[in-house]
Amino acid sequence: xxxxxxxxxxxxxxxxxxxxxxxxxxxxxxxxxxxxxxxxxxxxxxxxxxxxxxxxxxxxxxxxxxxxxxxxxxxxxxxxxxxxxxxxxxxxxxxxxxxxxxxxxxxxxxxxxxxxxxxxxxxxxxxxxxxxxxxxxxxxxxxxxxxxxxxxxxxxxxxxxxxxxxxxxxxxxxxxxxxxxxxxxxxxxxxxxxxxxxxxxxxxxxxxxxxxxxxxxxxxxxxxxxxxxxxxxxxxxxxxxxxxxxxxxxxxxxxxxxxxxxxxxxxxxxxxxxxxxxxxxxxxxxxxxxxxxxxxxxxxxxxxxxxxxxxxxxxxxxxxxxxxxxxxxxxxxxxxxxxxxxxxxxxxxxxxxxxxxxxxxxxxxxxxxxxxxxxxxxxxxxxxxxxxxxxxxxxxxxxxxxxxxxxxxxxxxxxxxxxxxxxxxxxxxxxxxxxxxxxxxxxxxxxxxxxxxxxxxxxxx
Amino acid sequence: xxxxxxxxxxxxxxxxxxxxxxxxxxxxxxxxxxxxxxxxxxxxxxxxxxxxxxxxxxxxxxxxxxxxxxxxxxxxxxxxxxxxxxxxxxxxxxxxxxxxxxxxxxxxxxxxxxxxxxxxxxxxxxxxxxxxxxxxxxxxxxxxxxxxxxxxxxxxxxxxxxxxxxxxxxxxxxxxxxxxxxxxxxxxxxxxxxxxxxxxxxxxxxxxxxxxxxxxxxxxxxxxxxxxxxxxxxxxxxxxxxxxxxxxxxxxxxxxxxxxx
Numbered sequence: 119x120x121x122x123x124x125x126x127x128x129x130x131x132x133x134x135x136x137x138x139x140x141x142x143x144x145x146x147x148x149x150x151x152x153x154x155x156x157x158x159x160x161x162x163x164x165x166x167x168x169x170x171x172x173x174x175x176x177x178x179x180x181x182x183x184x185x186x187x188x189x190x191x192x193x194x195x196x197x198x199x200x201x202x203x204x205x206x207x208x209x210x211x212x213x214x215x216x217x218x219x220x221x222x223x224x225x226x227x228x229x230x231x232x233x234x235x236x237x238x239x240x241x242x243x244x245x246x247x248x249x250x251x252x253x254x255x256x257x258x259x260x261x262x263x264x265x266x267x268x269x270x271x272x273x274x275x276x277x278x279x280x281x282x283x284x285x286x287x288x289x290x291x292x293x294x295x296x297x298x299x300x301x302x303x304x305x306x307x308x309x310x311x312x313x314x315x316x317x318x319x320x321x322x323x324x325x326x327x328x329x330x331x332x333x334x335x336x337x338x339x340x341x342x343x344x345x346x347x348x349x350x351x352x353x354x355x356x357x358x359x360x361x362x363x364x365x366x367x368x369x370x371x372x373x374x375x376x377x378x379x380x381x382x383x384x385x386x387x388x389x390x391x392x393x394x395x396x397x398x399x400x401x402x403x404x405x406x407x408x409x410x411x412x413x414x415x416x417x418x419x420x421x422x423x424x425x426x427x428x429x430x431x432x433x434x435x436x437x438x439x440x441x442x443x444x445x446x447x448x449x450x451x452x453x454x455x456x457x458x459x460x461x462x463x464x465x466x467x468x469x470x471x472x473x474x475x476x477x478x479x480x481x482x483x484x485x486x487x488x489x490x491x492x493x494x495x496x497x498x499x500x501x502x503x504x505x506x507x508x509x510x511x512x513x514x515x516x517x518x519x520x521x522x523x524x525x526x527x528x529x530x531x532x533x534x535x536x537x538x539x540x541x542x543x544x545x546x547x548x549x550x551x552x553x554x555x556x557x558x559x560x561x562x563x564x565x566x567x568x569x570x571x572x573x574x575x576x577x578x579x
Numbered sequence: 580x581x582x583x584x585x586x587x588x589x590x591x592x593x594x595x596x597x598x599x600x601x602x603x604x605x606x607x608x609x610x611x612x613x614x615x616x617x618x619x620x621x622x623x624x625x626x627x628x629x630x631x632x633x634x635x636x637x638x639x640x641x642x643x644x645x646x647x648x649x650x651x652x653x654x655x656x657x658x659x660x661x662x663x664x665x666x667x668x669x670x671x672x673x674x675x676x677x678x679x680x681x682x683x684x685x686x687x688x689x690x691x692x693x694x695x696x697x698x699x700x701x702x703x704x705x706x707x708x709x710x711x712x713x714x715x716x717x718x719x720x721x722x723x724x725x726x727x728x729x730x731x732x733x734x735x736x737x738x739x740x741x742x743x744x745x746x747x748x749x750x751x752x753x754x755x756x757x758x759x760x761x762x763x764x765x766x767x768x769x770x771x772x773x774x775x776x777x778x779x780x781x782x783x784x785x786x787x788x789x790x791x792x793x794x795x796x797x798x799x800x801x802x803x804x805x806x807x808x809x810x811x812x813x814x815x816x817x818x819x820x821x822x823x824x825x826x827x828x829x830x831x832x833x834x835x836x837x838x839x840x
Contacts, residue, residue, distance in 0.1 A: 146661045282594055289594035295587060296598035449759075450660045485622035485760045486660055486699050491615070514597020514607070514615060521761030523619070526597075531605035561602075564586055574587035 122167035129163040134171070135181040138237065139421035140164035141244045143461055147409045147422045147452035154421075165245045169211030173202075176238045182418045188369045188379060193235050193431045202233030210241045217242070217254045224271075227257040231434075231474030236367070236427035239469045243423070251464040252504040258471035260507065262439045263398025264359065266304055266336045266544040268507055269476050274539040275508035276530045277442070277478070278303035281519035285312045287325055288577065293513050294329060295574045300527035301555055302511035304545035305440055305478065306360060306403065308340040310520055319343050320356045327357035333552070333569060336544035338395075338439070340403050345377055345385040352388040359394050360403040360439060361385040367406075367428030370416025379432070386436050397544070400439035400476070406430070407444040408462050409452030422452060423462065427469040434474055440508060441475045443467070445497075446483035447522055456493025459483055463497045467506055478508035482524040491515065491523065498525055502533040509533075531561070582608050595763055615762075621702075622760040627656060630701035632731045638709040642716055645728040647680060649673035649743065653734040666736035668778075669743065673732075677746040680728065684747070689727040691719070691809070692749035692776070696735025700757030700765060707768040707792055708755060714798040718806035737771045737785070744776030751812055752776040753805065758789065767792045770801065772808050774818040784819035786812075 120131040131137040139153040141164035148154035155161035177197065182190050199206075204226070205213055216222055243251060261269040268275045280293030290309060297303050307330070309322055319341050326339035338359035341348070345363040352358050363382060364375050372378065382402070389401040406429040411417040417425055426443070433441050443466035446459040453459045463479050470477035481497045483489035498509065515526035533539060540546055540559055549555040553568040564571060581603060588599030600611045607615070636646050652668045653659035659666050669677065695708055712729075719726065727747045732739055737754050744752030751774045758767040768791040773780060786808050791801040812818045 150662060150664070280596070282596070286593065289596070292587075292590035292593045293596045293598055295590065296585070296596075299585070299587065300602075451663050454661060485619070485762070485765075486626045490619060512596075513594075514600055514611065516597050516615065516618070516762045518595050518761070518763055521759065521764070523762065526607070528600070528602060528605060528607045531602070535605045561583075563583075571586060574590060577593075578587070578589045 120167045120171065122163050122170070124163040124166055125159055127159070127163070129160060129167065131164060131167060134175065134179045134237075135420055137164055137168055137171070138181065138241060138244065138424050141168045142421045142423055143244065145422070145452070145458045145462065146450060146454040147412055150451055151412050151417060151419070151422070153419060168241055169209065169214070169245050171210050171241070173208050173210065173213060173238050174206060176235050176241070181237060181420055181424065182368060187418070189367055189428050189432060192379065192435065193428065196435070197235060198232035200233070201230060205230065205233070210238070211245060213238075213242050214245055214250065217257070218250060222257060224257045224259050227472070228259050228474075231258070231472065234472055236431045236469065236473060237424060239472045240424040240427040243465045243468055246468070248461065248464050248500065251468040252500055255468040255471045255504040258474075260471060260474060260476045262400040262476040264338045264395040264400055264439050265397060266542040267397065268305060268439065268542050270543070271505060272538070272540060273542060274502060274506060274533070275305035275542050275545075276302040276511040277305040277440070277508055278307045279310070279510050279512045279517065279524070280307065281310050281517055283312055283519045285318055285322065287321070290322070291325070291329070291577055295570055295577065296513055297511055297527055298335070298570055299554060300511070300531065301541065301549055301561060302527045302530055303335070303337050304542040305508035306338050306340050308342055308403070310342045312519060314343055314347060316347060316350055316354070319347060320351055320354065323351060323356045323358060334548070336542075336548050342403075342405070345381050349385055349388050352392060357394070358389060358392065360401055361389045362403045362405070364405045365429050365432050366410045366414070366416070367425035367432070368411050368416045368418060371411040371414045371425070372432070374414035374416060379435070382432070382436050400437055402436045402438035403440045403442070404433045404438050405442045405444050406433070406466070407448055408466065409448040412452070413448065423465055426466055427473070430470045430473045430475050438476060440478055441470055442478045442480055443470065444480040444482065446487060446489065447480065449484050450487040453487070455488035456483070456490070456496070459487070459489055460493060460497045460500070464500060464504065467501055467504055476507045479506055480510045480524055482510070482522055484522045494523070494525060494529070498529055498533050499536065502537045502539060534559070618762045622762055622765045625700040625702035625757070625760040625765040628701050630697045630704055630733070635695065635705070635708050635731065639712060639729055642712060644712070644726070646731055647676065647728045648731045649676060650733040651735050651739050656734070659734040663736055666734055667738035667741070669739065674742070674746070677743055681747050684727070687725070688748035688750070690724040690750050690813070692727045692730065692740070692744040692747050692752045694730040694732055694735070694740040694743055694752060694754045696732040696737075696739060696754060696756040698735060698756035698769070699759045700767065702766045703757035703760070703768045703792065704755070706766045707798075710798045711755065711768060711791060711801060715802040715805060718802060722806070722810065738780070740771070740773060741776045741780050742778050744773070745778060749776060750774070751809065751818070753809070764790070764792065764795065767795060770805055772805065772812060772818050774812045774816065786818050786822055
């Protein structure tokens with residue numbers, strides 16, 4: 119039982135699960151699930167009660183029973199008490215104060231990750247303002263490598279997302295050229311395929327591999343299909359760089375994606391076995407997003423942000439190159455408007471980073487959400503300031519296959535110019551070498567000798 | 580000239596993606612910012628504009644079809660967007676109206692209940708419903724399928740057809756609904772077929788035909804697929820993932836056998 123006296127009223131919360139849910143900043147998905155605070159005052163009272171909970175309590179009270187859920191078992195069984203020791207005496211509120219203090223150096227914050235559970239991190243995020251989520255995340259440095267180096271402070275990568283509604287190869291190639299000419303693609307060149315057919319998937323993998331090898335691009339490719347399909351593709355000799363999978367924070371939501379922890383392990387081992395990384399072996403790409411557990415009816419009465427943080431406990435077992443929270447894709451019944459999407463994006467980035475993950479964000483919205491490109495500008499700027507590892511780059515921010523809006527190649531240029539963020543160093547050097555950028559990383563005037571321009575002319579012919 | 584053009588803009592013919600836009604410094608050029616804003620505005624209007632059923636009622640009447648207006652339990656557009664569960668259930672008034680309608684029909688239950696719902700694009704419903712139904716009716720007549728009055732539903736989700744179909748005792752329910760608008764496709768109609776409709780049925784037990792619109796899947800092709808699925812559903816007693824759409828193997832060879840017969 120958790121109790122707090124606030125504003126002349128005594129509020130009680132029977133479980134940690136209930137307390138976390140009621141302390142969450144307002145969003146439509148928690149109302150839909152029936153777990154949200156019923157008044158603004160109760161929401162703040164829950165934050166007050168939560169601030170006084172010792173971090174140790176999170177190791178004693180599971181929000182989803184150990185016996186009932188393999189993600190809970192993963193969280194408890196892999197908890198590192200030594201890494202936890204420096205903060206083990208703190209409450210949630212004291213942890214916030216410490217994180218934002220000068221004492222919490224990037225080295226100390228980054229070293230905490232194995233000692234933190236998703237629920238601890240979710241809890242502290244709930245009592246933070248948006249600006250706290252920016253500065254807190256900025257202290258957690260997570261660097262990963264495959265064919266380039268992603269996550270160095272002061273750098274930000276971009277996934278080039280060249281989707282096409284019928285997987286038309288010329289259409290996809292046209293979008294890839296466009297993105298590369300705008301200096302995007304260092305995180306990954308990643309296609310959401312329209313088809314899940316193995317032959318079609320393999321064709322796309324071969325096509326991207328050809329482009330990467332032909333122009334000697336220090337980056338990696340990915341076709342975002344089910345992990346079991348990618349395992350089959352590897353077995354048939356397809357050029358797979360990264361293994362993709364959507365994941366969630368409970369056993370049930372993962373089951374709804376048709377995936378188990380064993381599948382993920384098998385996928386990673388398959389990709390490692392073909393040794394295609396040149397500077398590192400982070401070979402997994404995960405996507406997540408608040409609301410997926412409720413959508414799959416697998417949320418166990420928890421709030422959607424806490425469940426989302428638990429997805430990161432799954433991700434970190436597999437040493438991913440990239441983890442992408444696709445924040446506004448799910449729709450207004452989970453995140454209603456720009457304010458809720460912005461908040462959720464900052465929470466997800468903060469929680470993932472503290473848990474030791476290379477967090478990126480698909481800063482996005484659908485046309486039935488109360489949001490527009492101005493809201494995305496705000497989230498982009500704040501995530502850029504928070505040290506986001508990567509964002510999406512989509513032609514004109516308009517994904518013609520998935521029918522939603524994200525960030526454009528131009529948006530990436532904007533945030534680089536506004537905040538001075540650089541690309542992955544190997545990729546930045548390559549862009550300069552072939553003449554897309556000048557030596558300072560700015561787009562150069564189009565020069566006839568640029569091999570990508572020659573390629574574009576050949577494509578058009 | 581302050582704007583930088585992209586010399587690869589001729590690649591636009593391979594994709595509808597917004598490539599080769601050029602740039603003004605780091606930003607999109609003015610014309611592209613405004614083009615994007617217009618596309619988004621049209622998609623937003625498709626979501627928020629209430630549907631006008633009057634012309635659809637008239638058009639269906641010309642096809643010999645009676646209609647009945649109903650509504651989901653969502654009380655307004657904002658609640659509809661936040662509470663998909665309410666969009667899947669009938670309002671009390673509509674439930675009573677359907678119960679009365681089923682009593683009038685008596686023991687002669689319909690083979691097919693057709694529900695037209697506004698969904699997420701009133702524009703998609705207004706633009707495509709009559710053309711789709713005109714192309715579909717010859718299949719109905721040819722097969723002799725008995726129809727209930729066509730239900731015109733406000734604030735509807737796909738699963739609203741489950742409760743409506745169950746009350747009317749339909750063997751199957753066909754839901755025509757406005758799809759979530761894309762930036763380049765604000766006017767798309769989706770068609771969902773569910774055998775033996777009842778509350779609580781899973782989405783995996785439906786078949787869907789998507790992107791029916793003038794610049795998408797044609798009315799002829801959409802209705803051919805619908806009729807094919809419907810005939811197979813009645814024959815095999817199911818819809819969903821176990822009823823695979825193999826109709827393309829038929830459509831490429833010759834006109835629809837049911838229609839030509």
